[in-house]
Amino acid sequence: MVGPGRICRCAPPRATPAMNCRAEVLEVSVEGRQVEEAMLAVLHTVLLHRSTGKFHYKKEGTYSIGTVGTQDVDCDFIDFAYVRVSSEELDRALRKAVGEFKDALRNSGSDGMGQISLEFYQKKKSRWPFPDECIPWELWTIKVNVVNLANEQERQICREKVGEKLCEKIINIVEVMNRHEYLPKMPTQSEVDNVFDTSLKDVQPYLYKISYQITDSLGTSVTTTMRRLIKDTLAL
Amino acid sequence: MDTDLSSQDRKDLDKFIKFFALKTVQVIVQARLGEKICTRSSSSPTGSDWFNLAIKDIPEVTHEAKKALAGQLPAVGRSMCVEISLKTSEGDSMELEIWCLEMNEKCDKEIKVSYTVYNRLSLLLKSLLAITRVTPAYRLSRKQGHEYVILYRIYFGEVQLSGLGEGFQTVRVGTVGTPVGTITLSCAYRINLAFMSTRQFERTPPIMGIIIDHFVDRPYPSSSPMHPCNYRAGEDNGAVYPSVEDSQEVCTTSFSTSPPSQCVFTVTKAHFQTPPPVVTDTLKVPVMGLAFSHQLSSSRLSYQPAALGVGSADMGYPVLFAGGLNAAHPHQLIGPGKEGGVPPIPSQPAHGTQADQERMCTPLDGVHYSAATPSSSEDTETVSNSSEGKCGSPHDLLETIFIRKVGAFVNKPINQVTMANLDIPFAMFAPKNVELEDNDPMVNPPDSPETESPLQGSLHSEGSSGSSTGNTHDDFVMIDFKPAFSKDDILPMDLGTFYREFQNPPQLSSLSIDIGAQSMAEDLDSLPEKLAVHEKNVKEFDAFVETLQ
Numbered sequence: 001m002v003g004p005g006r007i008c009r010c011a012p013p014r015a016t017p018a019m020n021c022r023a024e025v026l027e028v029s030v031e032g033r034q035v036e037e038a039m040l041a042v043l044h045t046v047l048l049h050r051s052t053g054k055f056h057y058k059k060e061g062t063y064s065i066g067t068v069g070t071q072d073v074d075c076d077f078i079d080f081a082y083v084r085v086s087s088e089e090l091d092r093a094l095r096k097a098v099g100e101f102k103d104a105l106r107n108s109g110s111d112g113m114g115q116i117s118l119e120f121y122q123k124k125k126s127r128w129p130f131p132d133e134c135i136p137w138e139l140w141t142i143k144v145n146v147v148n149l150a151n152e153q154e155r156q157i158c159r160e161k162v163g164e165k166l167c168e169k170i171i172n173i174v175e176v177m178n179r180h181e182y183l184p185k186m187p188t189q190s191e192v193d194n195v196f197d198t199s200l201k202d203v204q205p206y207l208y209k210i211s212y213q214i215t216d217s218l219g220t221s222v223t224t225t226m227r228r229l230i231k232d233t234l235a236l
Numbered sequence: 237m238d239t240d241l242s243s244q245d246r247k248d249l250d251k252f253i254k255f256f257a258l259k260t261v262q263v264i265v266q267a268r269l270g271e272k273i274c275t276r277s278s279s280s281p282t283g284s285d286w287f288n289l290a291i292k293d294i295p296e297v298t299h300e301a302k303k304a305l306a307g308q309l310p311a312v313g314r315s316m317c318v319e320i321s322l323k324t325s326e327g328d329s330m331e332l333e334i335w336c337l338e339m340n341e342k343c344d345k346e347i348k349v350s351y352t353v354y355n356r357l358s359l360l361l362k363s364l365l366a367i368t369r370v371t372p373a374y375r376l377s378r379k380q381g382h383e384y385v386i387l388y389r390i391y392f393g394e395v396q397l398s399g400l401g402e403g404f405q406t407v408r409v410g411t412v413g414t415p416v417g418t419i420t421l422s423c424a425y426r427i428n429l430a431f432m433s434t435r436q437f438e439r440t441p442p443i444m445g446i447i448i449d450h451f452v453d454r455p456y457p458s459s460s461p462m463h464p465c466n467y468r469a470g471e472d473n474g475a476v477y478p479s480v481e482d483s484q485e486v487c488t489t490s491f492s493t494s495p496p497s498q499c500v501f502t503v504t505k506a507h508f509q510t511p512p513p514v515v516t517d518t519l520k521v522p523v524m525g526l527a528f529s530h531q532l533s534s535s536r537l538s539y540q541p542a543a544l545g546v547g548s549a550d551m552g553y554p555v556l557f558a559g560g561l562n563a564a565h566p567h568q569l570i571g572p573g574k575e576g577g578v579p580p581i582p583s584q585p586a587h588g589t590q591a592d593q594e595r596m597c598t599p600l601d602g603v604h605y606s607a608a609t610p611s612s613s614e615d616t617e618t619v620s621n622s623s624e625g626k627c628g629s630p631h632d633l634l635e636t637i638f639i640r641k642v643g644a645f646v647n648k649p650i651n652q653v654t655m656a657n658l659d660i661p662f663a664m665f666a667p668k669n670v671e672l673e674d675n676d677p678m679v680n681p682p683d684s685p686e687t688e689s690p691l692q693g694s695l696h697s698e699g700s701s702g703s704s705t706g707n708t709h710d711d712f713v714m715i716d717f718k719p720a721f722s723k724d725d726i727l728p729m730d731l732g733t734f735y736r737e738f739q740n741p742p743q744l745s746s747l748s749i750d751i752g753a754q755s756m757a758e759d760l761d762s763l764p765e766k767l768a769v770h771e772k773n774v775k776e777f778d779a780f781v782e783t784l785q
Contacts, residue, residue: 048362053288054279067282069275069290070365081374083365086277086290152740167370171407174363178410180356202277 021136024176026169027143030078031158032112035105035144037075038166039098042142043118043210044073044084045170047094049177050120050138051085051205055196057189068203079163082170087203097210104214105146112146114214120206122184123194132194134209137182140173241415245349249414252349253309255286256357257316257337260364260421261301261390262291264318264335267368268377268386287358297388300463304390310339312417317396319389320373321462322380329387329462331399332373333425338395340420344413356412360421363410371407371425387462400426 030038053066069086084091101116108114120138149155184206187195196204241249266273275290285291301316310316315338323329347353368374377386397404409421770777 045366048366049359053277053281056280064281065288066279067277067285067288067290069277070362071274072272072369074272079375081272081369081378083273083369086275151743156739170366170370174366174409177359177363178408180359180412186351202279 021139022176022181023139023141024173025141025143026172027145028162028165028169029145029147030162031149031155032106032146034075034077034158034162035102035146036095036098037078037080038162039101039116039142039144040084040094041073041075041078041080041082041166042140042169042173043094043098043116044091045082045173046118046140047090047205047208048083048085049173050208051087051090051203052196054198054200054202054204055192057192061188063189066202066204075163077159078166079159080166082166085203085205087200089200090203090205094210097212101212104212105144108214112148113144114212115141115143116210116212117141118208118210120208123207125194137184241349245415249349249353249416250309252354252357253414253419254305256361256419257305257310258293258298258301259286259289259291259361260335260337261316261318262293262297263361263364264320264368265294265297265388266292267365267374268320268388270377270380270386287354287361289358289361291361296463300390304392306392308392310337310392310419312339312341314393315339315395317391317393319391319399320377321387321389321399322373322376322384323387323462324384331401331426332376332386333371333423334395334397334400335423336395336421338420338422339417342413342418343415344418345415347413347415349415353412353414357419360410360412360419364421367407367409367423371423372427373425385464387464389462397424400424401428403427 026042028038028042048070051068053068055063055065057063070083071086072081073084074081098116101114105112105114118140119136121134121136124133124135126133147158149158184195192198195207197207198204273292275292277290278285281288305316308314315336317337318335319331320333320335321329321331373386376384380386404424404426406422406424409423411421412419
C-alpha cells in the first residue's frame, strides 16, 4: 500500500559501521538584536529537514507517519522570512536554547563572538553499568559575530545585508541536505527512541542537542579576561 | 536484483512523481500569494497528506497543473515549469522566476521506490518550502497588490529561460534519483530586479484604474494563461465573468490631474451625469458590477485589490467620491475593492489574510455620506475607508472605495464633508518627509498623509493612511498598520510619516568626540580623589582579588 500516510516496513536492525560525523559550519555577522532571529532561522531550517511526522507502529514492524505542518515566520529585525515546522514545543525548545546563547553572548563582555551547535546523534545502548553512547552523525555549527552599529542608517543596511546572508545560508543548508548522505536507518519500535526524539506530541525530529560556546577575541576563556580587566582597573 | 522495475513499483513511482509535481506547484504558487502560510502538524496521518507534509491543495492550482501535465509525467526533455511573473498596473509584465521540475536519464536502479524515493521526495518538498522564501521574488510577492501583482503560469515541455533577462541566477533545490531517472528541481530567477524591486515599483505612478481582464484567463503566446497568485477557495469564476464584462465597459483607466499619489478609479462620465441623488443609485449599479469584478480580483488577489488601489486589505485609503466632475475630468468611481465584500470567501489560508479581511471595512456612513453631498464642480468627497474590523454591513459589496486623495486645486463645495475641508490646498508644498530612504514614494507625496489622516479621523479614529505608508515601507513588517487615534490636527502627519521622518536621527552628542574629550579632562581631574577613596578601601579590594585567584 502506498500513498500518503502509508505503512512502511522497517529494515531489521543491523550493526551500524562506525560513521564519520558530517560537520557543517556557517558564519554570520549580526547586530545584537538580530542574533536570536538569525539563529532561529538557521536552526529551524535544519530541523525542518530533520523532522518527520510521528511514527505510529503497527504490528509486523510496520508504521505509519504523521503529517508535518509548516509555517512562515517573518523576522522583525532582519529583512528575512523562513519556514519552520509547526510545532510549538519544538519552537519553544529552540527559543530557550537561543535565548541562553544570546544572554551568554551579551554578558560575556567579550567582542561578541560565539558559536552555537546543533548536533544530531544516535543513542547506542551499552551494557550496564556503562551509560548509553551518543554517536553524532551530523553537526551544524553557526559562528556568530556580533557587531555594534552607530546609527539607524547603518542598522537599516544591516537588516538588508543580514537578510541576504541568511538567504545564502538557507541555500547552503538545502544543498547539504540534498546530498542525501548518511541518515540513520528507520528504527523498529524498540529502537525508535535511539534515533528520534519522541517526546514531542506533533512532530518527531531526529535526536538532537544544542550547545554553545562564547569566545573572546584572544581565544582565551571569558573568566581570564574578566580577571585581567579587574586587575588592570585596580592597578590604576 | 531485478534491473527492471516491478510493475507495482513502477505504478507507485509514477504516482509519486505525479503527486510530487502537483505538490511542487502548490508550494510554489502558495509561496507567491503574498501571504504567510501556516499549516498544522498532525500526529495521526490523515491519509491525504502526500509525502507526510501538510500542504494545502488550492483547487484552481491543481486544476491548472493537471491541465498543463495533461496526463503526462515529467520526463527527459519534458519538464514541468512554473513561471512566476510580475505585472504592473500599467500592464507591463516581467518574468521573475522559472521553477523547473526536470527528469534526466541518470537512473538509480538500486534505490527502493516505496521507501527511499518517497522519503527523499518529501525532503525535497521541504527544501522547496525553504527555498521559495529565499529568492527575491518572495519579498516582491509579499508586497504585491498595490502597484503590481504576481502571476503564475504552468507549462510542460521545454524550459524557456529567455524571459528572465541576462545574468539570471539558478538555485538548485535538490535531486532525487529514481530507477527511471533523476528528478531535479531548480529555480532560475532574475536578479536585476532585486535592486529595483520595492523601490522601482513604488516609484511608478499609481494605478489609475484596473483592467479587470488582467485577472481573467487570457490567451498567451504559449497558450497557457497567466494566473494571479491568489487563493479564494470555492470561487466560481464562471459566474463572475459576465459582470466583469459589464465593469469593463464601465471602467476606463485614466490619470487624474491630481498628484501622483492618487489612486483613482475612474468611470466614464456617462454614468455620472445624473444628478446627485440619483448618483447614489447609479453609483450602486455600476458598483455592483464592480463589486463582482472586485470579488473576482480580490478573489484572485489575496487581499490585493491592487491596481484598484482600492481598499487594499492592508491599507485604508480614504475614499473619495467624485460627485459632479466637470467635463474635463471623468467621474471617479469608487471601486468596491473591499474585502468585506468578499464574505463568501471561505477558509483563508493564513492569519495574514484573516487580518486583512478584518481590515477591509468600509463604513456604511461613508457611502451615504458621499452620496448625500452634491457637488457641482470637480470636487471630491472623502469617504474614509475604515479598514478597521469587519463592519459586516450589508452594503459591503457596494462600498466603494478608495480614491486616495484629492487634487491640490480641486474645488470643494462648502457643504461638503467636514473632513474634506481639512484638505490642505497647495498641499504639495507642505513640508515633505525628509526621508533618506527611497522607499514608498507612493506614500511620500506630502499631501497624501495630510489629507488622509484628518479625513479618516473625522469618520473614524483610524489613521489608516498610515497603513498605506506602512505597507509599502520596508521597515513595516506588519501590514496592518493603522495607528489608532493618530489623527492630528496640528501637525498633519500620521504615525507612519512620523516614524519615517525620525528614523534617522542625528548622532547623539554624547557619542561625538568633542564632548568626550571634555569629559575626559574632567575625569582626569577627579582621579586623585578617587584614588584616595580606593586607597582607603585597599583591604577590601585585596580580599576581592584573593577570591579571583
